[in-house]
Amino acid sequence: MASTQDVLDLMRQVAAEVITPRFRALSTGEVEQKTPGDYVTVADREAEVLLTRELTRMFPDAxxxxxxxxxxxxxxxxSLPGTRHAFxxxxxxGTRNFVKGSPDHAVMIAELVDGITTRSWIxxxxxxxxYVAERGAGVELNGHVLVRDEQPRLPLGATSKDSRHGxxxxGELAPVVESxxxxxxxxxxxxxxxVDYLVYKNVHPWDHLPGALMVTELGGAVRNFRGVDYTAAWTGPGVIAAATPEIAETVQRLWREP
Known part of the structure; x- marks a missing residue:
């Protein structure tokens, strides 16, 4: 079976081949909108084809x-919750950022066994x-064990929802900033x-499973607004990711999302 390092090497290789060469070099015909504001580029499509092909080769039954x-x-x-082995x-x-020339974009993969996230990569x-995580083994950043830098402050959150900025x-939270x-x-x-917590409205497994495993491995919590732990079966609306379960509970109480 391919190792955690093998998957990371694949991600780096694919990014180097088809993503990075397009960064700040996209032509008009290489960018589309699936829905207003939801971008897709030739880099997204080609990278997914390559990653899917190679993951299938590495893990034929997945x-x-x-x-x-x-x-x-x-x-x-x-189909993810009922699948024996999946990625x-x-x-x-962050395709929107990629299109605008911002370096704030990433390649992400999560591995699931019987619907439970077991490994993840960013x-x-x-x-x-x-960033690499394995269930029960913590999180590594560039090959070194990651330890969260705790800050003495009111919980600081980030969201893309304009109406919640500030x-x-x-008075129980620091002013919310833009994600x-x-x-x-x-x-x-x-x-x-x-930051100490994140709040999202839209929830898709490819967006949240990788980071959710990492957050929980460091003692945090990722939950919906009903207080139920996030899994591949939850598609929204809404999810809270927080550095501690206590922060998650505070945000859930104050945010008052449906």
Whole structure:
């Protein structure tokens, strides 16, 4: 069986071949919108094809569920909880940033066994950072054990929801800031202590499974607004990722999402 390092090497190779050469070099015909504001590029499509092909070669019995494949066939997303062995693939997380020339984008993969996330990878090509997690074994950043940098402050959160920027929860929270518009950047911010929680409205497994495993491996919590732990079976709306279960509970109480 291919190792954790083998999968990371694959992600780096694919990024070097088809993502990085397009960074700040996309032509008009190489960018589309699947829905208003939801971008897809030739880099997304080519990277997903390569990652899917090689993961299938490495793990012949596994199902590979990619973001772009699910846009064509939405039923794939809902098959994950009942699959014996599967991988999710987000070929370019933060495509909007990628299109705008921002380095804040990532390649993300999660491995599931019987619907439970067992390993996950986040590779940030322009930042050169690799986050890898294995259930029960913690998180590594560039091959070194990652320890969260705790900050003495009111819980600081990030979200893409404009109406919540500056929200302080009656003084129990620090003013909410804008997210990076990429789970592959946001979750590492949480892992390293740059923020204390994240709130998302849209929930897809390729976006959240990789970071969710990492957060829980560091003692945090990822839950929906009903207080139920996040799994591949949850498709939203809404999820809270927090550095501690206590912060998750506070945000759930104050945010008042449905």
């Amino acid at each position: 199902v590979v569920v990619g973001e772009e494949a699910c846009f064509t066939n939405p039923s794939l997303e809902f 999710t693939v987000d070929p370019v997380d 590779w940030q090509p322009e930042h050169g950072d690799a 929200f302080v929860g009656g 990076a518009w990429s789970c592959g950047i946001d979750y590492p911010y949480l892992l390293e202590g740059k």
